Amino acid sequence: MAREMMYGEAIGAAMTEEMQRDSGVVLYGQNLAMTERDPMLRKFGKKRVRIAPISETAEMGVAVGAAITGLRPIVELWMSEFMLVAFDQLINEAPRLRYMSGGQVKVPLVFKAGYGFAAGWAGQHSNCIYHTMMGIPGLKIALPSTAADAKGLMAAAIRDDNPVVYLHHYMLTLDKGAVPEDEYVIPFGVADVKREGSDVTIVATGWMVKKSLAAAEVLSQQGINAEVIDPRTLAPLDIKTIINSVHKTGGLVLVDQATRHASAAAIIAAEIAEHGSKALKAPIKLVTALDTSIPFSEPLENYVLPNEEKIVSAVKSVVSRQAATV
Amino acid sequence: MRKKKALTKDRLIWMYAQMVRIREFEERVKRTFVEHPGVIRGHTHLGDGAEATIVGALATRAMNDPAMPSYRCHGYPLVLGTSPRKIMAEIYGRKDGLCGGFGGSMHLADPEHHFPGTSGIIGQAIAHATGAALTAQVKDTGQVVHCFFGDGSTKQGAFYESLNLAAVWRLPIVYILENNHYQAYTHISLEDANCIAGDPLSQKAQAFSMPGVTVDGTDPLKVYAAVRTAAERARSGKGPSLIEAKFYRLSAHGNAITVPPVPTQFPEHEAVEVYGRKAEYAAAKKKDPIPRFRAALIRKGVLRIADAKRIESEAQAEMEDAVQFALASPHPTPAEAVKYVYA
């Protein structure tokens, strides 16, 4: 059974279900469970649901310590950049402890945060910082683009025995979709084909999936049939599904809200260059943010971020070069 | 020690006028959400309720002392001499804004007026302000940095690390902890160990063996006296102090966070909206620093009612002009977005 749910709601549903399933799951963060009326607090009690002070280093470090001693903490961090205050915990503690202990300890925790808020939040609150975490062995990263994925990936994140950074896109919060009402767990490392097509492959995550699907509609009016793939997790990364698609289409456009060299797109491009180049009939094209911080003013912000038109024109240029090589 | 001069009548009137200007400015920002929906994007935070602390502290400035607050930053540059037109235009994301539309409400900067910049990340600017004090010390400028930050920010490592370093290096800085009783939606009693124990937040100074005092942040003269003592100490090479100024934020933390195109406005104050504590909010309104300072000055014969009214209508006209200026200013041209990445 599925129910229409908002993306934001679906995340909450998964957290509730998992907390019901496993009494070791605890939730804390700033500005939550402020009053007795809080639904999570009422369901799970003060021991398991807590408000935290504005102390990311402690919030995240405490989660690491709790995880290696038997809890499964979910830390609500609200905006992904706030994690940067505790960069050490994120990059050099959580993902390292299991390895350094020779496999003796595990660090099952979820750092949950929103990202990419393209709505006038300026330079420090709108960024996409997943690339920074992608190359860190031991860390997993989930970025849902639909309500159903939001639920399934959160359930998987909580059950995972490793530190998971769960990044939900702010611009998708109110988007509705059909969400399975029963237990729903999406395994990590399995990309999802969001739209099937035969002419060109578009790979995107988060809000960019929505933009890419809109671009694909525009392109289909012009006779170009694009396939849109969402990796859903960046670590582990399902390269195989992308390669298979490229074998079918011969062209690849990578759409990423991050800046070019700090994008997942750059890493995917490198993988395809090594493992899928035979299938490519045209060079790969990246549609990313321009190399700037995010400006405040609307026209500036629009200018630096990828959008439907930029995706359409990138796809067209790839398709025309594919045609030239045929 | 220099003999302490009493504030002159003109200076007191100036202080009242600055408080009124800040309030009027913030009112106009807030009204913009209603009168011109969509003009202000992102997250905007107002300083209403903080006027006595801002002005009381900055009235002690000498030698072009820099001021470095948090992201709740509109009021300070107004006092330092920045044009409200430019601040409003920045908040509206316009070309004529203080930062050309690149920064917005949370990131005002005006180095020309000794306002080097702000951060939207809690607590981090405390370290920046401490760095400004290093500059003053190394260059021997005689300046004292006024570092403002919220009660919430004192839960960040940057706060503890900076205060210890400043004490060790004897940096010329005054740390002004704006205790407005809330961090975003969270009441201080839910997150501050000192508060929960019934102790003042200025107790944190003891951890660094520096002076720490708590003052009524709704009274500009009390703030003035405490900051002046701390600034003199800092200027004479004796190092930093911590001053807790207690007041109450009178508006909600910020405009409601929404996903476009859902319109955003200021909700009711968290005391009412989240906690249902109407009496708490009503009591805070009664302690509004502006009418109280006005009444005190009139009582002392410093301010005549006619002068108070003139100050108020001048502030209204000034901020109306700022709104009109900002509305008329164009947006920056998109291609400029790549301009300021590197120096």
Ligand SMILES: Cc1ncc(C[n+]2csc(CCOP(=O)(O)OP(=O)(O)O)c2C)c(N)n1
């Ligand atoms: C590192 C970090 N964590 C969380 C936030 C989100 N946040 C923005 S304002 C705020 C509250 C700050 O409270 P306080 O320091 O008391 O300042 P006030 O807003 O009351 O002036 C929070 C938690 C942030 N900006 N940075």
Ligand SMILES: [Mg+2]
């Ligand atoms: Mg506060």
